[in-house]
Amino acid sequence: MTAPLQPKRGATLLNDPVLNKGTAFSAAERDAFGLRGLLPPRVMTQDEQLERILPGVRARPTPIDQYAYLVALHDRNVTLFYRLVMDNLEEFLPVLYTPTVGQACEEFGRIFRRSRGLYVTSEDRGRVRDVLANWPHDDVRMIVVTDGERILGLGDLGANGMGIPIGKLTLYTACAGVSPHQCLPITIDVGTDNTALRESAAYMGVRDPRMRGEEYDALLDEFVEAVKERFPLACLQFEDFGNHNAFTLLEKWRDRTCTFNDDIQGTASVTLGGLLSAAKLTGVPLRDMRLMFLGAGEAGIGIGDLVVQEMIAEGLTELEARQRCWFMDSRGLVVASRTDLAEHKRRFAHEYDAVASLQEAVEQLKPHALIGVSGQPGTFTPGVLTAMAANHPRPIIMALSNPTSKAECTAREAYSATDGRAVFASGSPFAPVTYKERTHVPGQGNNAYIFPGVGLGVIVSESSRVTDEMFAAAARTLAGLVTPEDLAMGRIYPSLTRIREVSRAIAIEVAKIAFDRGLARTARPDDLAAAVSAAMYEPVYQSLI
Structure with a gap:
């Protein structure tokens, strides 16, 4: 399954990570799409690009630095990112997911460069469908969602928990070939009880104590119903919720929609x-x-x-x-x-x-x-x-x-x-x-x-x-x-x-x-x-x- 091609040109095309090929655009493509002069003149194959990039990844001094480098590659060239990861999965799986993803969540505000996925917040009650409507791809088949309360063994990381859905969906593509444009990471940001996070200048989430009880349940109900309507063929994976909510959500929805925890x-x-x-x-x-x-x-x-x-x-x-x-x-x-x-x-x-x-x-x-x-x-x-x-x-x-x-x-x-x-x-x-x-x-x-x-x-x-x-x-x-x-x-x-x-x-x-x-x-x-x-x-x- 491949992403649908869009008629983009010039810098707009280069800034689309799904369509961008960087120096691999052919001479004919450079002429047809207004890329002449916007790229170095040499046309490279994908293998040549990998040969150029891989030493740079390996030269990074720590796994979290490698993580940031790979995320930046994904942000500009999705195809090259997955080629590199699939060809070196044993090496980079621990970088893109456990154990490095835990540190990536803890430092999410510091390494954040470009938004990926959707954020549904406690302020979106009554308009969750409108939020989901903003996602540009209709054929979403796999959604990973977290509310950030129990990230790995690290506890409540609030909106910083977005690193988990991103990481999980990276593995859906790298390990099983689920097409990237069919994947959607979502964070339900209902605040955090992590006081240090709320007071951090780098924290980008809702700066309130975590919403619980009937309000929380109503928001999650609205969210699941909106997913079913907007993406009727999608599978919804719950990830890193607190124990009570995890069991409750699974029991409530497992026989009513395509979902698992x-x-x-x-x-x-x-x-x-x-x-x-x-x-x-x-x-x-x-x-x-x-x-x-x-x-x-x-x-x-x-x-x-x-x-x-x-x-x-x-x-x-x-x-x-x-x-x-x-x-x-x-x-x-x-x-x-x-x-x-x-x-x-x-x-x-x-x-x-x-x-x-x-x-x-x-x-x-x-x-x-x-x-x-x-x-x-x-x-x-x-x-x-x-x-x-x-x-x-x-x-x-x-x-x-x-x-x-x-x-x-x-x-x-x-x-x-x-x-x-x-x-x-x-x-x-x-x-x-x-x-x-x-x-x-x-x-x-x-x-x-x-x-x-x-x-x-x-x-x-x-x-x-x-x-x-x-x-x-x-x-x-x-x-x-x-x-x-x-x-x-x-x-x-x-x-x-x-x-x-x-x-x-x-x-x-x-x-x-x-x-x-x-x-x-x-x-x-x-x-x-x-x-x-x-x-x-x-x-x-x-x-x-």
């Missing part, structure tokens, strides 16, 4: 995929595993719910499956006798004595897998990791909190405390670790393995809903693409260099479900795999004449 469902899918792969290394099938979660918010409960469904598919009852999932929150083990539990935690509250510490819980319950989604760094202490290793020959350690500074433990800590026996994965990337003359390659449980492919499958099928069945299928597909060579290195996810292959495979399975369940709003193609491949954007220049 990546923090809940995407994280669940990539974690389930990792557990299914890890089972090949441990010899313990998922249905026989006990899981301990540190963190009982969106990510943890989302993983638990999807794992339960997969365990049921493997033959357990729902009760048996839930009893294999245990949760620790900031007040200790989630047990039935507690009176302080939020509604979303109660279905995992078991009859058991109160336990205050994670290490004590691990020693008593002997989980096969320890899954960190707490946002609390260093909580997988040497004592906790040693207890995991004492319980099982190959303990599964998944320190999934982002960014890197929030990880529950590092890869080296996990391998060292378990005498090199851990099956380790993390949310942010860690370098390979050599321990006792063996090199271990950590897996990265990055949602980028899941949501781009799911989105592509939804787009190809024009599905009216995104279902948990789709995320379970995505997890199985991901696990099925892990090779024996990956497992031999201790890696339970495929190499990031294969992510477009992964996304394509997931998209095919998701689209199959949409067609099989009567959710598709388009005719089923004779060759679904070919239709998915044909829908994947390739960043090559189009001739304007």
